[in-house]
Amino acid sequence: MDWDVIVLGAxxxxxxxxxxxxxxxxxxxxxxxAAKAGEKIRISGGGRCNFTNLGIxxxxxxxxxxxxxxxxxxxxxxxxxxxxxxxxxxAWHEKTLGQLFCDGAATQVVDWLLRDLAAAGGVLxxxxxxxxxxxxxxxxAVETARGVQQTAAVIVATGGKSIPKMGATGxxxxxxxxxxxxxxxxxxxxxxxxxxxxxxxWMRPLAGVAVQGRVSCGKxxxxxxxxxxxxxxxxxxxxxxxxxxxxxxxxxxDLCPGLDAAAALRAAKARAGKGHLAGALARLVPERVARHLxxxxxxxxxxxxVPGAVLDRxxxxxxxxxxxxxxxxxYRTAEVTLGGVDTDGLDARTMQAKxxxxxxxxxxxxxxxxxxxxxxxxxxWSSGWAAGQVA
Numbered sequence: 423m424d425w426d427v428i429v430l431g432a433x434x435x436x437x438x439x440x441x442x443x444x445x446x447x448x449x450x451x452x453x454x455x456a457a458k459a460g461e462k463i464r465i466s467g468g469g470r471c472n473f474t475n476l477g478i479x480x481x482x483x484x485x486x487x488x489x490x491x492x493x494x495x496x497x498x499x500x501x502x503x504x505x506x507x508x509x510x511x512x513a514w515h516e517k518t519l520g521q522l523f524c525d526g527a528a529t530q531v532v533d534w535l536l537r538d539l540a541a542a543g544g545v546l547x548x549x550x551x552x553x554x555x556x557x558x559x560x561x562x563a564v565e566t567a568r569g570v571q572q573t574a575a576v577i578v579a580t581g582g583k584s585i586p587k588m589g590a591t592g593x594x595x596x597x598x599x600x601x602x603x604x605x606x607x608x609x610x611x612x613x614x615x616x617x618x619x620x621x622x623x624w625m626r627p628l629a630g631v632a633v634q635g636r637v638s639c640g641k642x643x644x645x646x647x648x649x650x651x652x653x654x655x656x657x658x659x660x661x662x663x664x665x666x667x668x669x670x671x672x673x674x675x676d677l678c679p680g681l682d683a684a685a686a687l688r689a690a691k692a693r694a695g696k697g698h699l700a701g702a703l704a705r706l707v708p709e710r711v712a713r714h715l716x717x718x719x720x721x722x723x724x725x726x727x728v729p730g731a732v733l734d735r736x737x738x739x740x741x742x743x744x745x746x747x748x749x750x751x752x753y754r755t756a757e758v759t760l761g762g763v764d765t766d767g768l769d770a771r772t773m774q775a776k777x778x779x780x781x782x783x784x785x786x787x788x789x790x791x792x793x794x795x796x797x798x799x800x801x802x803w804s805s806g807w808a809a810g811q812v813a
Contacts, residue, residue: 442810582759
């Protein structure tokens with residue numbers, strides 16, 4: 423064999439798996455067709471890398487069997503990763519909702535991982551195209567732009583289809599299928615929602631306005647910022663919901679969760695009857711949204727003349743504004759891919775394919791998708807760590 427382990431993909435999961443395998447004395451090669459390693463790490467968290475979350479739990483992950491992730495997540499935890507990060511001298515802070523970010527640039531994380539890979543004896547080939555992966559005797563043959571490489575084990579860490587401009591493809595899914603593993607339906611996740619032209623006609627003038635609201639679909643909802651855009655809705659709450667929303671479904675937007683809007687509007691009427699409705703609404707929501715709602719209600723006179731029933735109806739709309747997206751912005755802007763290699767075919771402890779000894783799948787290529795806020799990075803670290811202990 424040329425190598426003991428070949429890792430396909432130099433992202434978070436691939437680098438972590440390679441480091442762990444290298445520390446066990448394995449001869450490790452990491453191959454990536456991108457020009458640089460860790461590109462998603464570099465751009466994440468606004469360039470500060472939202473590297474994990476303190477609220478790791480099964481209900482923060484999606485997939486046919488989200489609990490599959492727990493074995494790896496419990497054996498290499500967020501605290502374990504933090505300890506290593508601190509050992510590398512990288513300062514961090516908690517921003518909100520358990521989300522942890524680097525104090526400095528995300529490139530610190532990439533540089534640290536590359537140092538650890540080199541220290542573990544791992545070899546990295548970037549800008550190297552990958553071809554077929556096939557069974558070859560007791561191991562595998564991996565076609566690369568530098569020639570066919572023989573290896574005892576292969577760890578597939580090529581990610582999903584998200585952000586194709588960074589080189590994302592469905593390569594890992596094709597490798598899985600070539601060895602008879604099932605791949606669940608894939609779709610963009612953590613992605614802005616788009617709307618039909620009749621909705622965009624009033625949404626576009628609101629582009630750039632953010633509201634601390636709640637967006638829900640069925641029984642699932644998220645309380646975070648909602649951002650109006652030229653294409654529809656974005657912001658953390660909408661990105662979160664996009665993983666649960668399906669075509670044809672309505673979403674409900676609460677613009678002032680936790681507030682009794684009806685009582686607030688009636689109080690405004692009693693307090694300042696000569697004022698106008700838009701002014702009263704502007705105390706509850708951003709001014710541009712308030713003007714849009716007031717115009718939609720067709721109310722032009724002073725607030726004192728607005729019937730209580732109209733105020734109640736407006737308040738109900740503030741708490742339950744029904745909208746129907748027509749789609750998402752797709753893989754172009756999606757942060758992750760929902761779906762992937764079916765976990766039924768993988769060993770949760772090792773990430774090895776049950777039917778193919780020596781073949782492992784880690785990170786985003788697997789049918790495990792986390793919430794926004796560092797969950798997907800922790801899955802990458804944990805699943806990569808798990809495979810690296812045994813490959």
